[in-house]
Amino acid sequence: MIEYEEDWLILLLFRWTGSVYLRASIWSLPGVVLAVLITQSGSFHPTLRDDTGILDLNSGLVWSASTAVLVGMATFRAKMGYSRFWEGTGLLHQMKGEWFDTISNCITFSISARSKKKDGVDKFRHTIVRLMSLCHASALEEISGLEAELDTIDTCGLDYGTLRHLKECVEVHGFNKVEVLLHMIQSVITNANDSGLLAVPPP
Numbered sequence: 766m767i768e769y770e771e772d773w774l775i776l777l778l779f780r781w782t783g784s785v786y787l788r789a790s791i792w793s794l795p796g797v798v799l800a801v802l803i804t805q806s807g808s809f810h811p812t813l814r815d816d817t818g819i820l821d822l823n824s825g826l827v828w829s830a831s832t833a834v835l836v837g838m839a840t841f842r843a844k845m846g847y848s849r850f851w852e853g854t855g856l857l858h859q860m861k862g863e864w865f866d867t868i869s870n871c872i873t874f875s876i877s878a879r880s881k882k883k884d885g886v887d888k889f890r891h892t893i894v895r896l897m898s899l900c901h902a903s904a905l906e907e908i909s910g911l912e913a914e915l916d917t918i919d920t921c922g923l924d925y926g927t928l929r930h931l932k933e934c935v936e937v938h939g940f941n942k943v944e945v946l947l948h949m950i951q952s953v954i955t956n957a958n959d960s961g962l963l964a965v966p967p968p
Contacts, residue, residue: 857908868891868897871954874965882962889957893950895922900946907943 872890879886898918907914920928927949934940957963 804813840949857905859906860904864897864901868893871957871963874963875957878962885957886962887962889953889962893953894918895920896946896950896953899933900950903942903946907941 871893874887875889886924900922902915902917906913931942931945931949934945935942954963
């Protein structure tokens with residue numbers, strides 16, 4: 766993925782990496798060559814323009830054709846940008862809904878074990894909610910590209926070992942923070958199932 770910085774608009778428009786100028790020049794080069802040949806055709810074939818009917822084209826017709834092409838291109842690009850925006854928005858809401866359903870199901874499945882293992886169930890619930898809150902905030906920060914950290918649900922409530930492991934995976938080993946958090950959530954759910962905190966039969 767190409768990361769764009771909007772500090773300098775001129776540098777953003779004329780950058781080489783991710784620019785469309787090279788690809789656009791390949792498509793426009795044949796038109797430029799044809800225009801030069803038609804312009805210089807009078808020197809080696811004086812009657813070429815009359816024979817081909819090029820001089821019959823008035824300025825209004827050329828202007829209408831150029832305007833139609835530009836309007837079509839602008840409409841297509843705007844439609845594609847609008848479609849991609851709403852696709853990304855829909856995926857963000859889908860991510861939020863699926864992660865919320867996952868944590869909600871885990872908390873619901875631990876209701877039956879709370880009467881016998883109250884401390885274990887409470888620890889499991891507090892841990893998984895904090896991890897998912899941190900995971901969701903980290904995903905939004907990664908997508909937005911902002912340096913500011915979003916608010917989470919009491920990250921300091923996690924133990925020192927968990928926070929240290931997360932920091933080492935990201936800063937030392939270079940792992941993706943969201944992927945590490947998802948792996949930790951899966952590990953917490955698996956351990957809770959083995960210890961009998963999720964006393965719900967499989968479907």
